[in-house]
Amino acid sequence: MELDARKLQVLQAIIHDYIITAEPVGSRTVAKKYNLGISSATIRNEMSDLEEMGFLEQPHTSAGRIPSEKAYRLYVDKLMQVRSLSHHEAEYIKQLYELKILQLEEVVYQTVKVLSDITNYTSVALAPQFNEITIKHIQLVPVDKDFALLVVVTSSGILKDTLIQIPKGIDNDFLQKVSNFLNEQFRNKTFSEIDLDALSSIRQIFNENQRLFNTFVDELTRGLQEGARDKEIYLEGTTNILNFPEYQDIPRVRSFLSLMEEKDILYRILNSVKGNGVKVSIGTENPHEDLKDCSLITATYRLGERVLGTIGMIGPTRMEYSRAVSVMDHMAKALSCYLTKLYGE
Amino acid sequence: MELDARKLQVLQAIIHDYIITAEPVGSRTVAKKYNLGISSATIRNEMSDLEEMGFLEQPHTSAGRIPSEKAYRLYVDKLMQVRSLSHHEAEYIKQLYELKILQLEEVVYQTVKVLSDITNYTSVALAPQFNEITIKHIQLVPVDKDFALLVVVTSSGILKDTLIQIPKGIDNDFLQKVSNFLNEQFRNKTFSEIDLDALSSIRQIFNENQRLFNTFVDELTRGLQEGARDKEIYLEGTTNILNFPEYQDIPRVRSFLSLMEEKDILYRILNSVKGNGVKVSIGTENPHEDLKDCSLITATYRLGERVLGTIGMIGPTRMEYSRAVSVMDHMAKALSCYLTKLYGE
DNA sequence: GTTAGCACTCTCTTATATTGAGTGCTAAAA
DNA sequence: TTTTAGCACTCAATATAAGAGAGTGCTAAC
Numbered sequence A, B: 001m002e003l004d005a006r007k008l009q010v011l012q013a014i015i016h017d018y019i020i021t022a023e024p025v026g027s028r029t030v031a032k033k034y035n036l037g038i039s040s041a042t043i044r045n046e047m048s049d050l051e052e053m054g055f056l057e058q059p060h061t062s063a064g065r066i067p068s069e070k071a072y073r074l075y076v077d078k079l080m081q082v083r084s085l086s087h088h089e090a091e092y093i094k095q096l097y098e099l100k101i102l103q104l105e106e107v108v109y110q111t112v113k114v115l116s117d118i119t120n121y122t123s124v125a126l127a128p129q130f131n132e133i134t135i136k137h138i139q140l141v142p143v144d145k146d147f148a149l150l151v152v153v154t155s156s157g158i159l160k161d162t163l164i165q166i167p168k169g170i171d172n173d174f175l176q177k178v179s180n181f182l183n184e185q186f187r188n189k190t191f192s193e194i195d196l197d198a199l200s201s202i203r204q205i206f207n208e209n210q211r212l213f214n215t216f217v218d219e220l221t222r223g224l225q226e227g228a229r230d231k232e233i234y235l236e237g238t239t240n241i242l243n244f245p246e247y248q249d250i251p252r253v254r255s256f257l258s259l260m261e262e263k264d265i266l267y268r269i270l271n272s273v274k275g276n277g278v279k280v281s282i283g284t285e286n287p288h289e290d291l292k293d294c295s296l297i298t299a300t301y302r303l304g305e306r307v308l309g310t311i312g313m314i315g316p317t318r319m320e321y322s323r324a325v326s327v328m329d330h331m332a333k334a335l336s337c338y339l340t341k342l343y344g345e
Numbered sequence C: 001g002t003t004a005g006c007a008c009t010c011t012c013t014t015a016t017a018t019t020g021a022g023t024g025c026t027a028a029a030a
Numbered sequence D: 001t002t003t004t005a006g007c008a009c010t011c012a013a014t015a016t017a018a019g020a021g022a023g024t025g026c027t028a029a030c
Helices: A005-021 A027-033 A040-052 A069-079 A087-098 A104-119 A172-186 A196-205 A210-228 A238-243 A250-261 A263-271 A321-343 B005-021 B027-033 B040-052 B069-079 B087-098 B104-119 B172-186 B196-205 B210-228 B238-243 B250-261 B263-271 B321-343
Strands: A122-126 A135-142 A147-154 A159-165 A233-236 A279-282 A294-303 A306-316 B122-126 B135-142 B147-154 B159-165 B233-236 B279-282 B294-303 B306-316
Touching (some): A069 A279, A104 A306, A122 A238, A122 A263, A147 B147, A238 A250, A250 A263, A263 A306, A306 A321, B005 B069, B087 B104, B104 B122, B122 B263, B233 B263, B238 B306, B263 B306, B306 B321
Antiparallel strands (some): A147 A159, A279 A294, B122 B233
């Protein structure tokens, strides 16, 4: 059987209607609301064909039809027309980036908030990943006799700092010496290039207090590792899911919200997104079982050419793909642009 | 009418049963399960009295009774016996504080997590408040030609840092001078004692580049203000509320979860808690409308003698007060003890 | 003062129509 | 050959009715 123009029209009408109403769509509804110039009986025949081809499903005999995942896939890839942003949406985003926010992380977090506000979908982002960022400067700043702050300044003005414990008997001059050593070793390297074994050579270089040194080196190691790892997740609008008719029963809500509490899993899901542009992952295309009734729309954000992280939007499979994709596209570009302007190298 | 010993016994039995079953308790149930040596008819009479006195309520004529807020209040203040922790609970808490966590904030966050894990109630905490902490040392650490890190080290090894923008033409020597100035001005003061006007005297002291200075002073001001303000909230186990039979309908769940997303409101609620020991706030005693069916159990945590923040636990008014209060008490003390040992002055 | 007994109340459950949206098939019309 | 009107059939959702069950309140006897 062939998917001719009329079948596509009927399918598009049904998807469109279902996205709006969340109710199975019947042949009469299509005939009345969408003037395709054919009667409900003809539409019924087409619908029957479309079901046979796997684009439509019937909850039960006497109900209308709902689109299958295959239908949504076709819709997203071929059928839907990506709208441009409404005035209100564009204005909202513009306002966000007119604020002068200095913390890079804060910018991303605010982006997630706006995304969720505009779309009413749950929004999420991977915190900026620094693995590929080069280190410009390392400094140990003495805090008191027991603690020092290990400040790592990276290219792009981003910095990571960690509190580390220093053994007794190490003075400020000494910390400065170590700072110099760390700079010599790691300047212009990325976090992932850091050779932690090189740290142990501190022992040889400053061959005093051997014993105390071990814990100090361990602390430095920990500090640098922590600087590299950044699995934070920003999440907003989780309760938005309660607005959708498909989430009106507790077990579903629970499974969704539980997943949103699992930052590790969200991290993995978002981190697996690669490549350019907006990606849409529908229902069971998602890697995680609990997302089988959801769609995930993602895009990466960048600083210059470098991918820093991913932003995403989660809603029911019956989501407004057209609007969601256009907002996501616009947002990811605006964010990248803003970051590059502010922190660009 | 007087609340004699037998009435108290009956009331206690009903509260106890209702906390466990979440079902209205009838006279026969009390007679059978709790051997008070009186018949169901007598219990019925007592229950009728207790209702008249405002301790019990009847959902409808042919249902059993449920405790009123007044009953819970009495129960918490007088009737309940505070249990000691189970072996499992004590062990769990012990393990937490055997970990060596260096970041003070992280300790508090982990505490909230454990609290929610142990009790299965939603747990929440106010991030450590630094307003009353004295400043020990301030340092401007140059980051690159445009940015510097304003590091404020407080008593107790806690530190706050903020990225600030520096005007062109200010070199490292100069930053050092400013650091020295800031130290002279603000050392041994608390954040709330900082006189921001004093900052403007920098202009007179370094009477060069007058124009550039204005933005620099503004940035410093912002940085110090940010150091003082810390309205962060740690929240864990929000989905636990879905386990309770009273939260099986979506509107209730929505109102609860929406409140949990309002960090500002949670901040105000927790911040209004003062004084020593564990506090219990039942139903409409809570300041917020959406908590009218919830109870909030709170305690402050300290560093030495200084109150740093508040931890809290939220559940339905029908909560296991006895267990909740004992866990909260134990937890707040353990946290304070741990913090004082690690950061104590 | 306490308790057995019993009528009464009200929710909750189960069983039984009834309704209505929607389909699939058939036969006639285009 | 394609389209369409017509109609019987299906099935969830809604409404209605009957029954069961839990619990109370009252009365009268202990």
